[in-house]
Amino acid sequence: MAQAPQDQIAPLLTSEGWELLASLGPYREDKAFELNASLRKAGHSPELVSAVLTQSRLRTKAELKFGEFARRMLFTQAGLEQATRLNVAARHAERFARAGISHVADLGCGLAADSLALASMDITVTAVEMDETTAACATVNLIPFPNATVVHSDATTVRLDGVDGVWLDPARRVTSTSGTKRIWDPEAFSPPLSFVESLAATGRAVGVKMGPGMPHDSVPAGCEAQWVSVGGDVTEVTLWFNAVSRPGIRRAALLLGAQGAAEITSGEDFDGGPAAPVGPVEGYLYEPDGAVIRAGLVADVALQLGGHLVDEHIAYICAPELVDTPFARAYKVLEVMPYNVKALKAWVKDNGVGVLDIKKRGMAITPEELRKELLFGGKTAGKNTGKSAAKKAGIKTATLVLTRIGEDRVAISVKPV
Secondary structure (H helix, E strand, C coil), X not given: CCCCHHHXXXXXXXXXXXXXXXXXXXXXXXXXXXXXHHHHHXXXXXXXXXXXXXXXHHHHHHHHHHHHHHHHCCCCHHHHHHCCCXXXXXXHHHHHHHCCCCEXXXXXXXXXHHHHHXXXXXXXXXXXXXXXXXXXXXXXXXCXXXXXEEEECCXXXXXXCCCCXXXXXXXXXXXXXXXXXECCCHHHCECCHHHHHXXXXXXXXXXXXXXXXXXXXXXXXXXXXXXXXXXCXXXXXXXXXXXXXXXXXXXXXXXXXXXXXXXXXXXXCCCCCCCCCECCCCEEEEEXXXXXXXXXXXXXXXXXXXXXXXXXXXXXXXXXXXXXXXXXXXXXXXXXXXXXXXXXXXXXHHCCEEEXXXXXXXXXXXXXHHHHXXXXXXXXXXXXXXXXXXXXXXXXXXXXXXXEECCEEEEEEEEEC
């Protein structure tokens, strides 16, 4: 039976537990059994060894979000799943700093990623967390910052005297013995969206992190909605109210990647904005970043590219010329074919394709199953080699984009730019 989160954290909050955890290097799955046995042989209790190895595994996993800071932090599995990446938390903190906010209440602070970023900008932080185990982790994580205080309390009842800014990251998962499960209704979040709106009605600067799949009709009026993509992965939509909402901006897509940050914004509501023309598949096909799609800014990007949509309901753009843009990935169009499995099998065979990348939008197919059908005739034998390995081995690779244009289903052979 799996241990409860508190049983995995309590043993670490001792001198023996903390010193043992600090003595371990990066977690390695292939060495875990051997390390478990050696730690027990050294006289450490099974409960402590289990807690230390679990925390070591979580710290190693957390480096993707927290970098080197993860080595000095405490995590729970559920908390890490929802925790804000440190580079995104820094963006949140910058909003409050630019608005001149001096004291922020982080309601439902979780593992304190956003509190950490706020405190590092010399903002006074009151981090509030209802779960006792998570609050203990947050306390440890904020030890380097004397301007941050953790309060074990219900976020909806804590007093906000002297607080001029509020940040919220509502719990969007429920935890059970079988793991965690995502919930979708904003009113089922903890705290609910209606509570966030009530805070904004007080005039305080309010920011709240929501799931990126939030429907446009659930976004409250009078706030700025900013979808954030990190390395092509859409991580959140943040709603900004009052002093931390930028004038004239209703929706935005912020892309963070190896090349830096890029943002596209619109002052129009979700049912407004420009309309892009619809035209043929030609020249270059552009696949917009997920944040652009979620923010409803595909038409804006199409116009920036001097291009058009291939279908008014599908988020694929075509343009006659190649234009460098951070907001979409470009592919050179090689061939347009009707979507027909038998014909595509022949196309794969005739072209000697050994590795096939399939993208799709607007079609109810499973790329993995179709790839298996086209390459192996539906048999499970054989393995789709990765692109880099295929190139070294001289295996021909191809990319197909499957989509709908009006009533027609098409397969577009493209080459990534």
